[in-house]
Amino acid sequence: MLSHERIWSALDALAERHGLTPSGLARRAGLDSTAFNKSKRCGADGRDRWPSTESLAKVLDATQSSLEDFMALVRGERPQESGSFPEGAFPPQSGSIPLLGFAQAGSGGFFDDGGFPAGQGWDVVDFPAQPSQRPGVYALEVQGDSMMPLYRDGDILVVEPGAQIRRGDRVVVRTREGEVMAKVLNRQSAKTIELVSLNPEHPNRSFELSEIDWMARIIWASQ
Amino acid sequence: MLSHERIWSALDALAERHGLTPSGLARRAGLDSTAFNKSKRCGADGRDRWPSTESLAKVLDATQSSLEDFMALVRGERPQESGSFPEGAFPPQSGSIPLLGFAQAGSGGFFDDGGFPAGQGWDVVDFPAQPSQRPGVYALEVQGDSMMPLYRDGDILVVEPGAQIRRGDRVVVRTREGEVMAKVLNRQSAKTIELVSLNPEHPNRSFELSEIDWMARIIWASQ
DNA sequence: GCCAAGCGAGGATATTTTTCCTATATGGCT
């Protein structure tokens, strides 16, 4: 990902790496020497200023840097004071992220001034599993509005075939006729399943199990 | 190095990778649909047009791509043929999972009898943030029913402070008074933000920016 | 075959970035 802060931090880091100030870097790149003034990074109205990719290209040219070099700086691979993991949490494991309850999030002491996790008392949660941990996990991309308000066009649903499904779970169902839908499992008996629509404007559906090709639980949804 | 041709080629390749046209990619990114028109890449006077890094950031956000992904495209690498991936093979890189459109999921040839991914034609999506790639990402656990029907008690929301937030995004907001809430960002001006409630039974809210401690975008929600 | 939606060309306009400019501060050198 590319954020405003990261772009400018990376430019600062690139300058520093070449023994330059932001002003010196700009001049070296053939830009106005005040182009990278810190006072110009945020407008008077509070709006962020984003350099053009042309300016970026000129800077990379002038410092004989590759986009990879810059990318590394964007990712902040320079030593950071605050790691991405709060104190007191479990040691970082691949795929784990810090977790907190909503109620706790209202209390003080869990975030720094920028809204990043800080302090102690965080739990961790495993995230969709590495494929090696949950074989067969895949994603489906939502098309259209039939699943509003939960799922919007373009959202990505992560599905885990083989996962246990209980009443109330959100599932993807494929019929033998080739229809694929996402709904909430209301009830499953020995012969039928009842699905509740995610969109009140669409009807609920019931199927004989024999009509169903497969059903899998949705485990994550992009927002 | 970064050249005008490479930038635009990479944007075209990124669009193609996500089954989009340049116009569709621009719209997906929240830009004007004509923003990436080929006719706009070179001015009438012959001058090259370079997109801003903000536009680039929006595109990467919208496609959930990393700068590395983009860099590979800039360098002219083509993504690996994805067809071989679900056929019993693990994904080529940690954290990737197979991706398919809902409409395509209805067709034959993409699943085996048990509902596991099979066959050819799958795309891949990187996700979710490796902590090393998205510093500061954390999770909040929902408590109560105030965010039904989108979020239920016990759901986990993955939040990315520092991520770019656009109108329509689902966000977590913390007020200076210590109240934390998840809503949809309807509008943000220089001084205020308007939030739409996820639950129609709860009121929409507006805040002065000075009342807000921080606001962060929700990127994934457990189901 | 019809129609709606999407795509893209390209012009006009609005907004944003870069350049130009002035002013002040700072550090190195004499």
Added chain:
DNA sequence: AGCCATATAGGAAAAATATCCTCGCTTGGC
């Protein structure tokens, strides 16, 4: 202490990008 080059803040103007708009073409669904 004084001079000079450089750095940076920040405003105004110029230049560039993004948005808005119209229009013709293509495509897919009905």
